[in-house]
Amino acid sequence: MTKNLRLKAARAKLDMSQHELADAVDVTRQTISAIERGDYNPSIKLCIRICKVLNVTLNDLFWEEN
Amino acid sequence: MTKNLRLKAARAKLDMSQHELADAVDVTRQTISAIERGDYNPSIKLCIRICKVLNVTLNDLFWEEN
């Protein structure tokens, strides 16, 4: 799997730590960390919660062209 | 959970059965059926595979404004 740097960047843009984002979407810090590292494959509902907290859309963080 | 009628519609637009879509994204028909009925919460990777087969994006099928 491949790292999700767009997620990391969107979080950085709001100056949120992994821990803060995790709390905001109600998962553990390890889950956010694993998603950013590309270590797994979150559910669509979790992706949507993350996007809403970060004020972006699914396409912004998770859509891959080509 | 709530039905995913946009998925059903996108599939209909291409005249694909649940079974055909399932084969194309390499899951069982039951999985597609359950997603359309809102009976569960697919992984982002499966969502992406579905979108690509149906020629739409994540936002088209899975993003919820509000």
Added chain:
DNA sequence: TTGAAATGTATGATATAGTTTACATAAAGT
């Protein structure tokens, strides 16, 4: 008017997402 195709749904098994706890490192502040 039978038969196949499309769909809904249920159940037990398996793979994996997500939790909990824990340890380690680096940076920054006191």
Added chain:
DNA sequence: ACTTTATGTAAACTATATCATACATTTCAA
């Protein structure tokens, strides 16, 4: 020096997505 904050990562556990199989209903073509 010590403490706190942010992050990476690992192991054992729990919850749930997904599979495999199965049965039922509706629709529509032969």
